Amino acid sequence: SAVISQKPSRDICQRGTSLTIQCQVDSQVTMMFWYRQQPGQSLTLIATANQGSEATYESGFVIDKFPISRPNLTFSTLTVSNMSPEDSSIYLCSAFSGQSYTGELFFGEGSRLTVL
């Protein structure tokens, strides 16, 4: 398994500002993922972050809005840029265990952002 820590756990932000969310895994993992969970909706994949390459973004998400870093095999960041109230959501970091590309996905506790 993988234990995933995220910070901040929650934040209240002003419109137009940016916030960076950090994700730390307790072991080396190949694939890391960032999800968004809006109230009453399912988890939506934002992007896949692999170490040593550019993040791969899903339809509807762009690098300028959600830049991602993956400097090593245990750490990643997601920045939510130029925030608007529509960005208020829970952002979740996740990973497969070790070098796996399949199987159980492990999640962090989430970062709840409120944009005023």
Add this chain to the structure above:
Amino acid sequence: EDQVTQSPEALRLQEGESSSLNCSYTVSGLRGLFWYRQDPGKGPEFLFTLYSAGEEKEKERLKATLTKKESFLHITAPKPEDSATYLCAVTTSGTYKYIFGTGTRLKVLA
């Protein structure tokens, strides 16, 4: 289009009142079906993986089953601490991506 639908959206049970949650899927080439539990303010916690029709997994009061079109999460004699949102997700052949349902919010009353 691959799709996962969970029902009901919300469920209230009395303590000890057994019931089942449903996860229906329409995908091309199921590779795995996953159940998660999510408590308020927390990330999803992995419960079960099912890979083939007829497979069953159990953990305490929970039992997950799988057919070719749907999965059930059976909750036997639930307790208030079983209250949570239960999420279902699938992966398909040729991709590592999960497709999540919207979840069932379960409330067990003492």
